[in-house]
Amino acid sequence: MQLEIRKREEKEAAEALRREQELREAKRQQQRLNFLIQQTELYSHFMQNKSIASEALSMGDENTNDENALINSSAAGPNEEEDPEEAELKKEALKAAQEAVSKQKMLTSAFDTECLKLRQAGESDSLQPEVSGASNIDLKTP
Secondary structure (H helix, E strand, O other), X not given: OHHHHHHHHHHHHHHHHHHHHHHHHHHHHHHHHHHHXXXXXXXXXXXXXXHHHHHHHHHOOOOOOHHXXXXXXXXXXXXXXXOHHHHXXXXXXXXXXXXXXXXXXXXXXXXXXXXXHHHHHHHHHHXXXXXXXXXXXXXXXX
């Protein structure tokens, strides 16, 4: 009698564990799906803005920079169907993206400047007189 009760309890515990694992797996799959959908939406939104910006650049003055084209394309006004809260979020996202772009441009510019300085320093070093005995070094057999 006790053996049957123990087996039943073990069986119920195993089923509960299996159901819990299935629930966890279903939840994980749903989170993964939601993440992929969100990434796809972000990518499509980014590509849409990029195509709008490139059209604005090709039609507009060649002196207009990328950031102004993005601002102008998004400042054309939100769709009338669009939720004001969503429009505000898009504006904040655009502002954050523009700040990230400008920050990256500054970092790139600083890197380029530093590389130029190092190249110039390397060229000036090559113009300095040779170290005595340096030409006698055999690099093939150390």
